[in-house]
Every structure is written in structure tokens, then in C-alpha cells.
Amino acid sequence: MAEGLTRKMLGDKAEVESAGFMPMFEGAAPDAVAILNELFDVDISQHRPKDVSELSLGEYDCIIVLDAYVYNTMSKLMKDHSDKLVLWDTEDPFGQDREVYKRVALWLNAHLREHLAPLLFG
Numbered sequence: 001m002a003e004g005l006t007r008k009m010l011g012d013k014a015e016v017e018s019a020g021f022m023p024m025f026e027g028a029a030p031d032a033v034a035i036l037n038e039l040f041d042v043d044i045s046q047h048r049p050k051d052v053s054e055l056s057l058g059e060y061d062c063i064i065v066l067d068a069y070v071y072n073t074m075s076k077l078m079k080d081h082s083d084k085l086v087l088w089d090t091e092d093p094f095g096q097d098r099e100v101y102k103r104v105a106l107w108l109n110a111h112l113r114e115h116l117a118p119l120l121f122g
Contacts, residue, residue, distance in 0.1 A: 001032050001093075001101075002066065002108050004044040009116055015060075021070065023049030029094060031101040039105060057081060066090050 003018035010016065027033075028047040036042040057063060057078055064086050065071040071087040078085065090107055093100040 001028075001036055001044065001105050002064070002112070004036050004042045004047065005040060005105070005109055005112055006116070008040065008042050009112055017050065017055055017060075018047070019050040019052040019055055021052055021073070023051055025049060029101070031098045032093070032105075035098065035101045035105045039102070040109065057084075060084060062086060064088055067092065 003016055006014075006016045026048065028044045033043075033045050036044055052074075058081050061084065063074070063078075063081075063084050065074055066088055068087060068089045071085060071089075074085055075082045088111055090104055091100065093104045
């Protein structure tokens with residue numbers, strides 16, 4: 001959801017990627033697809049999860065991590081680039097009901113707008 005919202009907000013102003021550790025599913029969760037489409041007119045139906053090992057993380061200016069456990073793991077893996085990591089600890093909606101997806105999507109949207117404002121309006 002974060003990648004889809006960020007892409008919509010920034011367009012071609014930044015390279016945006018989403019990745020995790022050992023992604024196990026083929027695409028975005030159906031509730032995530034539906035919520036982003038309904039609330040923000042964002043289509044993530046073609047999203048395919050990537051493993052963090054597929055990315056050259058040192059090339060990114062900023063890496064936003066949405067989970068404290070993953071943040072701690074990433075800090076250890078990226079000792080030379082740990083200053084690029086930013087933790088936005090939020091709940092993981094996966095496997096939960098639609099209202100959780102909605103709450104997380106709204107939180108991400110507000111947080112992205114607040115923190116990306118310099119790129120959007122600067």
C-alpha cells in the first residue's frame with residue numbers, strides 16, 4: 001500500500017520500491033487493492049512482492065521501514081547505510097479484516113503527505 005500511495009503522490013519525482021523479507025504471495029492482498037482503489041484511486045492490482053535482497057539498498061536516499069523488527073534486522077544488514085533507514089512503525093494489516101486495511105491506508109496516506117510535503121510542494 002505504501003508503494004502505491006507514494007507513487008501516486010510523487011509520480012516521477014522519485015524512484016519508489018517496496019520489498020520485504022521472503023515475500024510469500026503472488027500479489028497484493030485483495031483488501032489492500034480494494035481499499036486503495038476506493039479511497040485514493042490507486043491501482044495496486046499488478047503489484048508483485050520483491051525480496052529485499054533483490055534491491056541495491058545502498059543506492060537509495062531513504063528507506064522507510066514499517067515494522068520495528070524489520071527495522072532492527074535491516075540496521076544489522078545495512079551497517080554502512082543504516083543512516084538511510086527510517087522507522088514508521090505501524091500495524092501489519094495482512095490477514096486482518098478490511099477495517100484494519102482501511103485504518104493502515106489512511107495512516108500511511110497522512111504520514112506520507114506530512115513527510116513528503118517538501119518533495120510535493122517545495
